[in-house]
Ligand code: ADP
């Protein structure tokens with residue numbers, strides 16, 4: 001029964017932004033250069049995410065919305081080196097389970113025509129027909145949470161926050177995927193809100209575009225290198241940090257963006273809490289007093305070779321477990337000490 005299935009799911013989808021996040025991650029994983037998000041009536045009436053990525057091969061389509069189906073890991077041994085956002089094969093199944101309607105239109109280069117598939121809550125294909133889209137995939141979800149009155153009521157209450165959440169989500173993924181064009185359209189009441197992030201050549205350009213030139217102008221790009229004899233479990237850190245020679249007060253309250261292998265880490269427990277504390281401490285000890293900086297913007301991406309961490313801690317994939325966290329801290333401190 002569908003509701004039992006949803007209760008027993010490993011990944012529990014509780015809000016509209018969870019759905020958008022998972023669909024955007026799938027679109028990025030498909031090597032898209034265009035990703036468009038549209039929300040009808042603040043998402044309550046429907047969420048559509050369209051991409052121009054590689055599409056879904058015919059052989060994968062029957063399984064794609066089944067629990068634990070993923071095309072992104074060949075075997076369990078690949079997990080330590082996974083570079084895609086997805087690897088658990090849970091999102092589409094979890095989304096189908098909470099939606100009254102889910103359809104996926106897809107076309108690969110190998111297909112003469114595209115096909116739209118309609119799914120049941122169990123993730124089975126109910127019907128399909130030929131359509132003629134360009135290459136890529138479009139996922140549309142409707143009648144969201146209709147079997148879950150509390151989540152639906154909560155989503156309705158949160159609806160006014162959704163445009164800001166979407167904007168933040170797009171900014172978060174655009175920063176580490178600068179070559180992708182992201183756009184969103186949120187229709188709610190009489191208002192229509194658009195966000196567009198044009199592709200750029202590098203992370204700092206996208207930061208400049210999304211957060212403001214004054215932000216990127218007040219920051220400094222630094223990166224640590226892999227060790228000379230790079231072992232398989234080595235890592236490097238790149239960062240865009242408040243520049244001590246600039247007007248850093250502008251960076252106050254602009255938020256910080258921490259990634260591990262381009263994966264946004266929103267789950268600030270354990271190790272990540274230590275990282276945020278360390279970065280803030282270095283910045284504020286050096287600049288806080290003279291500039292009234294208290295909550296500075298910064299960007300940090302910890303880029304790892306295979307085997308440095310286990311990414312499979314949380315269904316939402318936003319926390320990792322490092323094999324040797326002391327090395328991460330040592331590298332980070334070296335980098336921070338070179339600036340402050
Ligand atoms: P995961 O991303 O962890 O593999 P999902 O449930 O999110 O699991 O997606 C299941 C599978 O469906 C993916 O592994 C992929 O093969 C396919 N898929 C989903 N969305 C897309 C997309 N936008 N483009 C191409 N393939 C997709």
Ligand code: MG
Pocket residue numbers: 022025026085086087091092
């Ligand atoms: Mg996924």
